[in-house]
Amino acid sequence: MSQTAVVAPAPARILPTIVFSQFAGTSLWFAGNAVLPELQASLQLQESALGLLTSAVQFGFILGTFCFAFFSLADRLSPRLLFLICALLGAAANALVLFSATSVGGVLLLRAVTGFLLAGIYPVGMKIAASWYSGKLGKAIGYLVGALVLGTAFPHLLRGLGAALPWQTTLMAVSALAVVGGVLMYLLVPDGPYLRKGTRFDAGNMLRVFRAKDFRAAAFGYFGHMWELYTLWAFVPLLLAYGLPELPQEQLSVYSFCVIAAGAIGCVGGGYLSQRWGSGRVAFVQLLLSGICCLLSVWVLQVPLLLLPFLVFWGVVVAGDSPQFSALTAKAAPPQLVGTALTVVTSVGFAITIGSIQFMGFLLTIIPPYFAFVFLAVGPLVGLLSMFPLLRK
Template sequence: MTPTPAPVSATPASAPPAGRTGVLLALCGCVVLSMTTWFSAAAVLPQLRALWSVSEAAAGWLTIAVQLGFVLGALGAALTGLPDRVPPRRLMAGAAFGAALANLALLAAPGPGSAIGLRVATGVLMAGIYPPALKLVATWFRSGRGVALGSVIGALTLGSALPHAVNAGGGLPWQGVILAASAATLAGGAGVLLFLREGPYPFPRASFEPARLRQALGNRAVLLATGGYLGHMWELYAMWSWMLAFLAARPGAGGGASLLTFLIVAAGAPACVLAGWLADRLGRTTLTIGLMAASGGCAAAIGLAWEGPPWLLAAIGLLWGATVVADSAQFSAVVTETGDPALVGTALTAQLGLGFRLTALAIWVVPLAAGALGGWQWAFLVLVPGPLLGILAMARLRALPEARRIADGRG
């Protein structure tokens, strides 16, 4: 179908709405705090394995459970049209409060079975934070939308990395890490209610119609952007989830694996902002193709540094951490620019849900590859096909007439 024109605002395009920078900063702060529960269990996985005598299989499910929960939450939200019927501010705050409580309940979990269930619940609720945040920031930005969405993804990246930093600092039992992450998510939800509001470019509210999900994804540009996103997501969360295990298994690895993991994941935060700025000027398809080529190259090369000097491993890891997530927001930006405005929330949530479903498979495959290949050195090679397929999808998108609506005609 042909997308409906974007809603007309009384604010001239040449005059950005007053206060949008402050709202963006407040939103990023809330996202940093809210997303800390995502990797809270992964950051203390060694302690949980020792406490509960967790098997390799159960440890994998503790990591995958959040992804699966996010998929269930995103699927439910997309099928009901919830992101297009409930104001994003209310949806984000309610989901953040629920995620904090689900994460806090880990302190009372008697074993891995109940912990996995709680991680699934956390993921379900996370689906009410991340997609609405992208929709909310888009109501403030038409010009500069790439850097704005990139800033939100950078905040998500930093929030995801923070539990590793808390754990690397030492001095806290695993319960302290879980408690700190839950408190941060509660504060993030409160911040959403106190400091955020929708901007002058609101997307129209939609009624619930099941056929709208197919309609939202039937747009060619949205479909190809989702294809690019799937290639990107095959690599991203598997790398984030298993980098600590990869670094800790390296011969001669000291006690700095948690700190280096934090630095590698956190390197993506400033990279997301820079990539958004470049995408607004060079084009989103050009930017995503270049970054996926770089990150795929790092996935292929990091095994070569396994027995090399630590500085080389750290350099490749930091480059990978920066490039593997920097393009993430641009796939969402394409949806907001080329999709039907009445279905933007549903399309974003469906795109993210499909992507996170794929991450669960990738997270499961990487340790299997490590076992099959005799160790962690070459395990990340299984991630290389993702960015390659993503590059093909974005190159196809760039050739479509719809690409003229992306990044003010830059594609």
């Protein structure tokens, strides 16, 4: 690789295309949650359906990222081709829910398949960004994870603004968006100058990346963050319905979008702050603030006037540290195994979300919501303690 190729600035279209494609692909994530009332009616599901649908996607994603990491697919194949294939197949799996809406098992299976294919979208998108941006990786991934946050929140907005539309239309719109994102990524984003090629299959690759002390510190900080993040996202509609019971369904969906989408502000803003303060400090501060929100939820969830602004702030900081953890992970990983490192850390992180979501679902059956969410503070506490080696350095 020539020095000129390394330092040449990326074309202006690269980052916006990666960001839009990531947003489009990850909108598949919570598509099932956005049409949950209709699925509940069709399948005669109980209130536990929210946890089941979310956990099905998470389980599929965990299995997918494990397989991708084990075979080092993101480091052995063209990342943009992998992204395209997974976006197309994920869109198809999401659309097929239309034909399985009378079978609980069918819907859960398709949501799990969608999660499996998201393993070729989210971490692979970060690998593509890392192949184009090096010194400003925290800023670039800030935009990228911000797109993930918006993609996660988008089905709620679509549902809120088009509540009168058939739920089938919502699912098809999300699938079409994912297809467009995959095609644009493949056509407009060639392999970047920092892409390392030629990695061979080695079953030990996914464990080898943990040998570096800085990598372990970043990874365990991320694991603590993940205990909190997706559980909060999954239960945002429940929290809003509990604290503001008079809200109509369409307004509840719009408010859910606002809370989750606020995380994009934390991601992008944190990306810019990382250029001055460093990714480690930015991640530490945001994780600390989200942990404090966990503790304050005992009180604020009982005050309707403060509920929405509190949840929006919590939404900002609960997601804002995620891109900086990814940037720290990518920088600390062996250059030829960046894709594998990002994928295996993501896999473990999302495995943690399964336990957290199911644990929260159990807690909500025995204690009031305002008291249950304080238990999310365990994750930020573990993550903060793990990050001290990075701060000292």
